[in-house]
Amino acid sequence: MAFFDWFKLGKDKNKTVNVVKLKEEAIGHGAMAAGGPAAAARAMSKMVDQKTAPAKVLMVQDGVYSQKVTDYALKMAQRLDCEIIALDVTDDPLQFLGERRERESNRFYERAKKSADSFSLQADSMGITTKHVMEVGDQEEVIAKLSKQDAGIRYVLTKPEQEILEANADRVQVPVFDLNCSRL
Numbered sequence: 001m002a003f004f005d006w007f008k009l010g011k012d013k014n015k016t017v018n019v020v021k022l023k024e025e026a027i028g029h030g031a032m033a034a035g036g037p038a039a040a041a042r043a044m045s046k047m048v049d050q051k052t053a054p055a056k057v058l059m060v061q062d063g064v065y066s067q068k069v070t071d072y073a074l075k076m077a078q079r080l081d082c083e084i085i086a087l088d089v090t091d092d093p094l095q096f097l098g099e100r101r102e103r104e105s106n107r108f109y110e111r112a113k114k115s116a117d118s119f120s121l122q123a124d125s126m127g128i129t130t131k132h133v134m135e136v137g138d139q140e141e142v143i144a145k146l147s148k149q150d151a152g153i154r155y156v157l158t159k160p161e162q163e164i165l166e167a168n169a170d171r172v173q174v175p176v177f178d179l180n181c182s183r184l
Contacts, residue, residue, distance in 0.1 A: 046151065053152035055082040060143065060158045062090050063112040070119055073157050074126055076176075083129035085153065086119055088112035089142045105136050 057080075059073040077084050093104035116132040123130045135142045139158075147153045157176050 049151035053150075055080060055154040056150065056152040057082060057084045058087055058143065058146065058153045058156045059084055060087045060089060060139065060156060061112075061115065062159065063088050063108050063115060065115040065119055066159050069157055069159055070122070072176075074123060074128060076155065076157070077123075077128045078126055082152075082154075083131065084123060085131045085133060085146070085150070086116050087142065087146065088116065088132070088134045089139050090136060091138050093136050108136065109134055 057073055057077050059069060061069065073084055088108075090108050093101050093108060096104055112134045113132075116130075116134075120130050120132070133146065143156060147156075155176055
């Protein structure tokens with residue numbers, strides 16, 4: 001139908017108009033194999049959330065803050081103009097039972113709060129927004145849970161292993177993980 005024929009449709013009331021519903025764009029075979037259209041839609045929603053959420057740095061410590069990690073996190077957040085989530089996590093109290101576990105957990109929370117308060121003051125002076133989270137549990141599980149809850153967490157900074165610190169005392173490298181492509 002030519003462009004000018006559209007104008008004629010309005011004049012000729014006896015002429016019928018066929019309406020054809022176009023099919024929605026199909027979801028790829030990989031998404032279908034992964035669990036159907038609902039799973040594919042959830043995966044696409046996560047991808048959109050990751051792209052649109054403001055980037056955040058997750059700084060993982062164990063209650064005692066490493067100056068190298070905090071300095072690196074602050075410089076990184078300042079350069080990327082993002083906020084820092086300071087995560088203090090340990091599984092040490094889980095090896096005990098009863099009152100001892102509670103006592104060790106409380107000691108960890110007190111130490112972590114003191115370190116985080118000092119870090120927050122330093123971050124505030126640099127204009128960086130911070131949030132503090134404390135957990136007793138497995139480090140990898142807690143990181144996975146937090147990154148699933150907050151799509152903005154893009155970078156994870158952790159303390160180097162003690163063996164690496166001892167071997168390379170003059171040049172310590174802070175492990176940084178980019179979660180941008182690895183969440184799904």
